[in-house]
Amino acid sequence: MPRSFIKRIATIAASLALAYSAGAAAAPSHPAFKVQVTGQGAPVILIPGLASSGEVWDGTVAHYCGSRQCHVVTLAGFAGVPAIEGPLLPAVEQQLSDYIAANKFDHPIIIGHSLGGFVGMKLAADHPDQVGRLVIVDTLPALAAVQMPSITGAQMKEMAAGLRTRMESMDAETKRANQMKTLQSMITKQEDIDRAAAWGKQSDPATVTNAMVEMMSEDMRSEVGRIKAPTLVLGSWIAYKDYGSKPMFEQMYKSQYQQLPNVKVELADNARHFIMYDDPAWMYDRIDNFLK
Known part of the structure; x- marks a missing residue:
């Protein structure tokens, strides 16, 4: 040769x-999250909630990713993904923005559950020209204001600090018992509860505490006014029926999102917090109509 x-x-x-x-x-x-990509077509980014794996969206991926490309994230410190140093939520938000830019996504759909919905909300508010449509599954702009709408920012931080103290003072057995009790109020079927509990066991306790405190410290009620993307909010109320009627809970959701100009709020009748597990058909029907 x-x-x-x-x-x-x-x-x-x-x-x-x-x-x-x-x-x-x-x-x-993007050390603040890992990504699983499925399908081809227009991009959809799915963000799970506190201490959850991206696997929580498996049914959603099966439903939507024939004609779309799903980018399912699992946040650092949750469900076995290595934790990172520093505040998680700002890191996830900025790195998701960078991920969208690097992949040249044209206004992707963002779907987030609970803490993931809060991250999606912040992403759409701080980077309004990057998000095409936003679906928020059962979270609010100001969780600390549910029982006290007039709460101030300082009071929110004080409440969040108290939450941190309580969470950090629990021993491992008490934490496990509290986690199971909380999941039983959020999910109906035992197999789904067990799956979510397993993710919790694989999650970094400090990251879980810090992320919850970060979210509880923030008030996004006025910030959502910067969101340009049409937004669908899917809520749940049935687990709290002893505390009020559906119209009362609907009004609470709508009041927190009143600064968001292009929003539709709907509450499920037969689903707890993990709507994608308790009533996926209802959730898909609402998202299908919204995307049309």
């Missing part, structure tokens, strides 16, 4: 190696 040919092949190989290494260096990293 001529030496000139060998030299030419070596030059091409070196050039390719440099190109790939340059591309890898240029690609933004």
Whole structure:
């Protein structure tokens, strides 16, 4: 084989190696979450809630990812994904924005549950030109204001600090018992409760506490006014029927989202907090109509 040919092949190989290494260096990293990509077509980003795996969206992916490409994230510190240093929610928000830009997504659909819905809300408010449509599954702009709508920012931070103290003072057995009790109020079927509990056991306790405190400390009620994306909010109320009627809970949801100009709020009758488990048909029907 001529030496000139060998030299030419070596030059091409070196050039390719440099190109790939340059591309890898240029690609933004996202240690605040891992991503599972499924399907082809217009992008959909799905964000799970506190201490949950992206697997919570398996049924949603099966429903939507024939004609769309789903990017299912699991946040750092949850369900076995390594934790990161520093506040989680701002890191996830910024890295999701970078991920959208790096992949040149054209106004993707964002679907988030609970804490994931709060992250989606912040992403759409802080980067309004990046998000096409937003689906928020059972969360609110100001969780701390549910019982006291007039609560101030300082009072929210004080309440969140108290929550941190309570969570950090619990021993492991008490935490497990509280987790199971909480999940039983949020999910109906035992197999789904067990699945979510397993994710909780794989989650970093400090990350779970810090993320919950971060969310409880924030008031997004006025910030949602910066969201440009049409937004669908799907809520639940049946687990709290002893505390009020459906119209009362609907009014509470709508009042928290009143600054969001293009929002539709609907509450499920037969689903607890994990609507994708308790009544997926209802959830898909509402999202289908919204996307049309």
